[in-house]
Amino acid sequence: MQKTQTNVVTTLRQMILEEELAAGTRLAEIPTAEKLGVSRTPVRIAFRALEQEGLLTKLPGRGYEVRSVSVAEIIGAVEVRGVLEGLAARQAAENGLSDAHKSELQALLDLGDEILAGDELNEAELERYQQMNKRFHDIVIEAAHNPAIQAALSRNEHLPFASSSALAFDKKQMSKETKRFEFAHQQHHHVFYAMINGLGSRAEGIMREHANATLGYINNPRNTDELTVISERDRTRN
Amino acid sequence: MQKTQTNVVTTLRQMILEEELAAGTRLAEIPTAEKLGVSRTPVRIAFRALEQEGLLTKLPGRGYEVRSVSVAEIIGAVEVRGVLEGLAARQAAENGLSDAHKSELQALLDLGDEILAGDELNEAELERYQQMNKRFHDIVIEAAHNPAIQAALSRNEHLPFASSSALAFDKKQMSKETKRFEFAHQQHHHVFYAMINGLGSRAEGIMREHANATLGYINNPRNTDELTVISERDRTRN
């Protein structure tokens, strides 16, 4: 069999997220298919999937367009993630954590402590921290045993990263970013404590607040204060 | 142009929701296409879309299967809806309602009061109430001005109704059901009050709790008490 259409989806998604296809770029099936060296069929399926993910907008009769995502939209998506992960933490706490989840979370907490022990994060440590962080969140969602949460999150999986310029870390101010990670990782500890003690409401509250702190910080003039967490009040009205 | 593939999606979805295609039914592209009188292409697209919606499961190499949705899953989906609509109500309250939304919500509240004024709901009144209810919820979500909420809800749109046997109203006990509607509609009034007064946290709390009360009641032996709201504690562990 030839290239599977899943690969076309992946390829296009990556091109969008890495801004090889800039926001606003117009895409049609035939030119895209030719450029990727496949037929229209997998491209059609990919366009639909990416539209579903919120990365493409359909322009009826004129193809598709790479969606430009506003900062307000990203903040909105982060808030959605917050309530969903908050619910996950609550349900995980109420269900009780399995031994396997408990020990893996403990290991991840230790790993995070170790990564943050030094003075200022370098590239490699940043990468390791983010992997640890992703796994931590994934376990919380797993432990909720509620497939609807994963389903609801799937739409928001890529959207928050669609505008990397708005979300990019300020690498010139790595010491400030490092302090934010330290704060965020303290929240990991608190969530874990709440979960292993069956404190559903606390787990939910901390996790909901924490979502803002881990998905990335908005590079926004109004929001450069030390350890400021994005509040819904910062959203621009439309 | 022939039947659009959207119609195939709609047709199949309806067949699943109305249990014309029972849970567990195996579906393959070719027989389904022949049965519907279309080619494989729209069926392929429809299967993918319905898989995305959580109505079909892919059995690799053996086609698709109509998913059987457990009561626990439905309750999980309702809880997800609760936190998302709760967030929507909060953001609507914080953004402030437009005059158009205010007056339409007020009209819907009046309509609900009128429908519920009589003694016991008949079929037609039930239908009218549910339309009013759907519109009320849709406006709250609209007023949040957060597209991520709609995106997250889109996956859960149909799932809660996939198992109608578990969700069916007990028409033999219509007076009891009517009392539940009266309670739920009081919550509508409270959410509206909170929203027009900018009370984000109250709007969120009431709406979150209210989601349980409007999506339908689980026909579950453990949950037949008067005005009982589904709590997350009722979920069966797995």
Next chain:
DNA sequence: GGGTGTGATATTGGATCCAATATTATGCGT
């Protein structure tokens, strides 16, 4: 008699062809 391998069949993924439609450009008439 059981296990393994091979072949038949079911099923999906991709390519190409055709039909319908929406958008856009062009030209004609006023």
Next chain:
DNA sequence: ACGCATAATATTGGATCCAATATCACACCC
């Protein structure tokens, strides 16, 4: 010169054909 109608073009949706793969059954061998 402007507006409207018409034609050209771009674009998508559906149908069909071909290729690859996975499942399943059956037969053969040990």
